[in-house]
Amino acid sequence: MIGVHQGSSLSPYLFALVIDELTYNIQDRAPWCVLFANDIVLVDETRKGLNSKLEMWRNALESKGLRLSRTKTDYMECDFSQSRGGPNEIILYGQTIPTKDVFKYLRSFIQKDGAIKHYVTHRIKTGWVKWRSASGVLCDPKILNRLKGKFYKSAVRPAMLYGTECWSVKKQHSHEMGVAEIRMLRWMTGHTRKDRIRNEENRKKVKVAPIKEKMKENRLRWFRHIQRRPIDAVVKQGDLVQVPGIRRSKGTPKLTWGATIEKDMAVLRINENVVSDRCEWRKRIPIADPN
Template sequence: MLFADDIVLIDKTRSGVNMRLEVWRQTLDSKGFKLSRTKIEYLECKFSDRTHDADVEVKLDARVIPNRAGFNYLGFIILGNREIDEDVAYRIRAGWMKWRLTFDVLCDRNVPLRLKGKFYRVVVRPAMLYGAECWPVKNSRLQKMRVAEMRMLRWMCGCTRRDRIKNEAIRDRVRVASVEDKMWESRLRWFRHVKRRSIDAPVRRCDGLDMESLRRGRGRPKKYWGEVGISPNSFPSSTTPHT
């Protein structure tokens, strides 16, 4: 059985993408499959100021394939500008969707708070942190995750900000660690998986790229995944018994 869904073709130039697309079309035709002309789209990421094949269009037969600024691929929002703001917002919406599905349990006053916290850790939080181990997050994005999580936890405890209860007290009631600590744990866990792979694996080749030789624009240089995920400055400031 040939599985022909969620396929990504990657190349450095548009001409290369056209060649790969034609090979993929011929391969599907030889197996009796048809390549959908209406669902194909492409995303162009520019890593430098140089342009390649600016006058070349990405086509399948005679049909021009539309260029998108971003799209959803396997639960990730991939943008051409290499930012993750849409992906973070999408994860927060996914967490709220799981929250609404379990509203009757999480907001039931007859359910113990610790049981609510365990239910939250199993159902809601994994939806919010899906793929977060690869995020080079900024403080603004991390703050959005904190705000969304604390709104859920306060709702579970039946209180609001007007009650003037500290966030630490809310977390102690439901025994839930901060989203910042859990994101750090997931990044460190993924880092261990990467280091266990062979040196020839694609993920290890990306890990060894020389970022210092790239031309930087104005302003503060962007941090890459290694600087955010495993640097000593990213470690939790305090240990917590919560999970």
């Protein structure tokens, strides 16, 4: 947008104000319409409805001198019930928008089947990038293991845990994250699998708790945050949306985030009544690192 200085801390805010003013009469409630800076997400139950929304936004923006980017617009269809057939045709400026199976936005991944495989892989790769950039310190035998552990917990582990509070985690995902972490810890302590040293011993040396337990802690912390929000908060809208007429496909039901939270609370023997007690909740959910 002409006139907005790139790099200024006020630029995103000013741009958001302008977009809100120009489109206030066509915006829908989340999650059917979501705006973030200069990015727009439009969601609908049918392709026809989505095409109508896209055309409405195009006309509204062009009437004010703005234009949707054809090359930066992507389309994803999540057909969980496998009931909608026909070609995927979403049109913008007379051209079909390409369909994507995996969509990356900022540091998050969305898959059309609702899985998190790409997200898990990306978090592991990010963790290794952080670890390798500091390998000169983490693998130095002259540095105490407890100091290596502190560095790992402050720089590497947060990179791997980013966004995990929203995952519907399966055992496979926790296993992959755990395998990556224990490989890092072995290198940090100067051991290999041939040394036949138990993983628990390596963790005690660097004082690092299993990453799957820290993922559980993150999920429960985020769960309490959501539960305390008002019913009209955007963060709650996705959990409340119910699409009528959707039939579940055959086979084992997909693991939901809510079901994952229920398992976490069952393991820790806590219930939703504790959510209102901040002190008690914070006492029950932390996973302490080994002493």
